[in-house]
Amino acid sequence: MVYPKGSKAGLEMNDKGKVRTNPSSTTVMYAYETQFVQWCGMFVHDDRCVQRIANIETSGSSNTLNDDQIIEALNLLPTAGGSGAARIYVNRTLKTQLDILAKDKNNVNYTSDNAFGVPVTRFRGVPVRLVEQIVNTESAIS
Structure with missing residues (x-):
């Protein structure tokens, strides 16, 4: 795998903490949210x-x-x-x-x-x- 120049190699994890969500129109709940980000590509030698x-x-x-x-x-x-x-x-x-x-x-x-x-x-x-x-x-x- 290849990565863009100047970027972090591997998987980046962003902990968003506890966030308010609306699973339906009448209820509200809090859930823990985590975002995973990875920028990568493939390299073809020939x-x-x-x-x-x-x-x-x-x-x-x-x-x-x-x-x-x-x-x-x-x-x-x-x-x-x-x-x-x-x-x-x-x-x-x-x-x-x-x-x-x-x-x-x-x-x-x-x-x-x-x-x-x-x-x-x-x-x-x-x-x-x-x-x-x-x-x-x-x-x-x-």
Whole structure:
């Protein structure tokens, strides 16, 4: 983890003491309040290790996912996605599209494993992970 220059490293605790709260409209109670603050970030040693595919269309009846962009992004990785450490993170819409492609028996890029009884979608051997914080409503990047 990295911290902003001149800031405290680690977790900062601010004891606010006893404060008055209103848990409902008719009652008042006092509670002890403590605030925890931490400013930190992540550092990527080699920026080639992170690839992003933006502006993927998620609406429409046809499959809007472009396989070629995923292959290009994997091949831009230092080990071309073959180190075993590569992961693909997608939102629910794209995960659904990848799962539909994985069930197609004629497709050689998409597979679905059953690790511990839970299906794991893979693209060319790279696991695809669902991240709910990636949303469809982001502005397009020009």
